Amino acid sequence: MVQVKDLPRNEAGINAVIEVLKKRFGDKVHTGHSMREQHGHTTTWLTNQLPDAVIFPQNTAEVSEIMRSCSAHAVPVIAYGTGTSLEGHVNAPAGGICIDMSEMNQILAVHAEDLDCVVQPGVTREQLNTYLRDKGLFFPIDPGANASLGGMTATRASGTNAVRYGTMKDNVIALEAVMADGEVIRTAQRARKSSAGYDMTRLLVGSEGTLGLITEITLRLQGIPEAISSARCSFPTVEAACRAVMMTIQYGIPVARIELLDSLSVKAANAYSKLDLPEEPLLLLEFHGSEAGVVEQSETFGTIAEEFGGSGFEATTSTEERNRLWQARHDMYWASMQLRPGAKGFSTDVCVPISRLAECVEAAQRKADELGLICPIVGHVGDGNFHTLPLIDMENPEEIAKAEGFVSWLAELAISMDGTCTGEHGIGQGKKAYLEKELGATPRYMAAVKAALDPDNILNPGKIFPM
Structure with a gap:
């Protein structure tokens, strides 16, 4: 795993708050190692930084009470949902109290x-x-x-x-x-x-x-739409697929989903989800509307795809077939892991203007090949966002260094294309280094807002920017 720095701890304050919370909330406060480890975990390549206690409030009044106690002792607080974030958002670099919101589920x-x-x-x-x-x-x-x-x-x-x-x-x-x-x-x-x-x-x-x-x-x-139609179409190159996407958007087709899988991802999906798709770049689409509308939309896309060398175009309104295709897309993380058994993957994302998407994806593929990385790529290409998943032996420092270098190179490439280092994963701990490169002086003003609303820096410290 990649090490992230710990921040100074307020030991006296943390101990005092835990004592106060235990008296008030009893067995809602957990200090066992396994519970804390679960709530400090991160689904990416960053090291686990545990909170000192985990508490499960049930309403806003309890959250407010917990927050007042932590504020009085200047103790860090980290909110926790389901732990699926990808950039170290729930790590506790200064320790403190993790507030698990799972029981506030009404x-x-x-x-x-x-x-x-x-x-x-x-x-x-x-x-x-x-x-x-x-x-x-x-x-x-x-x-x-x-x-x-x-x-x-x-x-x-x-x-x-x-x-x-x-x-x-x-x-x-x-x-x-x-x-x-x-x-x-x-x-x-x-x-x-x-x-x-x-x-x-x-x-x-x-x-x-x-x-x-x-x-x-x-x-x-x-x-809920009256009708939903899904479609798939293979393309000879990533560039051809991306050009079809641009044309689809420019035509004003109200596509609900339009996803790209590169050839490596298709290979993984075939093996994991028992599909038989051609192992070349693939677009998966979904159309929402009336019965006649979704047929018209899918037919129009089929015509566009043909212009760019698309093949194997199929559209369906069958719920079973639609679910099968989209489940395969949602299972891509697990499917990709089968490309290199025993390795671990860390997902990163960038987003660029759609006109630069093909260029960026193809550059990422070439860079991964140069570094000898197995790196499937999938993307929400209708808005220029794509994800890479380098598969790494986490016991091999050389591979870790290559993967870190790849992620850094990709973030800077996207920024140079008027894009962003993260389309949807967020900054957390993992992408703090790129925020100033992307936004210039703006993070200073973000930090000023943070300091005004959280002068003691107790709300999820160590995330977005250093304080």
Whole structure:
């Protein structure tokens, strides 16, 4: 694993807070090593940094009480959802208290006529969509993992549906949050638009738990489409596939999902998911609308694909076949691991303007080959975002160094193309080095906001930028 630096610890404050919390919350406070290790874990290549205690509140009042105690003793607080983040967001480099939101998992209200709902942060996206199904509604943001909606909000998650429905920033209407001093605030009402002061909702969305603890979320919902059609099409090159994507977007086809798998990813999917796709670059698409509309959309895409050498185009409205294809896409991490048994993968992402996407993907493929890395690539190509997964022997320092160099090179390449070092994974600990390169002086002003709202730097310290 790659080492990340510990921060100075407030031992006296941590011990005092744990004693206070145990007296108040009893067996909701856990200090056992295995529980702490689970909550410090990271699903990427960074080392595990454990909190000193884990606590499971059940409502906003309890979160506020915990926060006030931690504030009084200047003790770090790290919010935890399901632990699926990829850049060390839940690590505890200065120790402190981990607040696990999983027991705050109530769907508080659904306003079907207004197409919105109010949920606690521990509700997962699958839980919400199961609840909404009978109401003819769904929540469209799908990062793949069954992440908590609080975590998705805090990391500004997106995923396969973002090309049509946007990211979390586009689908959060209002938040309730506990600030560093324990004060509870609301960032907005349920109105669909407002010009009442600063947009505190957008400030907290994507703040990675560094500005406040999200305890309630008001979300936009969508009506379940009358019809859904999925399609797949193979291409001779990544460039041909990306040009088909650009043409599809320019034509104004309201595609709901459009995903790229490179030939290595297709090979992995075939083996893992028992498919028989041609092992060349592949686009997976989904269209939402009326029965006639989705047929027209898929036929139009088929015509575009043919212009760019697309082959094997197939479209289906069969739920079983659609689920089979998309499950294979969501299983790509596990499928990729089979390309090199015993190795570990660490996922990284970048995002560039769609016009530079093919260039960036092909450069990444060449760089991986030069370094001798097995590195499948998949992408949410409708918005220029793609992921690489170098497969590494974590006991081999030379391979780790190569992979670190590759990730750094890729982030800087994306920035040089007017892109970003992260389209959806966030900064956390893993990508702090690139923020200034991407944004120039802006992180100084971000740090000023952080210092104003969290003067003791107790909310998820060591993330986004050093303090």
